[in-house]
Amino acid sequence: MPQEKLASTTWSLYMIRCANGHLYTGITTDIDRRFKEHSDNGPKTAKYLRGKGPLTLVYHEQVGCRSDALKREIAVKRLTKTQKVALIHFDANGECP
Numbered sequence: 001m002p003q004e005k006l007a008s009t010t011w012s013l014y015m016i017r018c019a020n021g022h023l024y025t026g027i028t029t030d031i032d033r034r035f036k037e038h039s040d041n042g043p044k045t046a047k048y049l050r051g052k053g054p055l056t057l058v059y060h061e062q063v064g065c066r067s068d069a070l071k072r073e074i075a076v077k078r079l080t081k082t083q084k085v086a087l088i089h090f091d092a093n094g095e096c097p
Contacts, residue, residue: 011069013076015059015088018052025076025085027069031060059088 004094016024016038024046029035035057037044049055063069076084 008064008082011063011066013061013063013069013072014057015076015084016049017056017058018049019054020052022052023058023081024049025073025084027066027073028064031057059091 010033011027011029013025013027014031014034016035018024026034026046034054038046038049039053039055041050041053058069061072063072063094076087079087
């Protein structure tokens with residue numbers, strides 16, 4: 001991939017809720033494509049999500065470059081489930097939980 005293409009790629013962080021209520025956090029450059037890959041239970045589905053559908057995309061945010069996305073992913077994965085739910089609620093309602 002050309003260097004200028006890499007520099008202009010915007011990365012996003014997303015959270016998916018499984019049927020059992022568990023939350024999965026990941027990063028991607030194309031949320032729609034990645035969510036479809038997870039939902040299809042194909043070879044590109046995250047192992048954690050296999051057989052845990054139906055899946056629901058509950059949160060996403062644009063982060064910037066891949067490095068920033070990885071740092072944000074680590075920070076969100078360190079949150080408690082209560083904190084993650086509050087983040088999702090805040091995003092959905094635009095207000096503090």
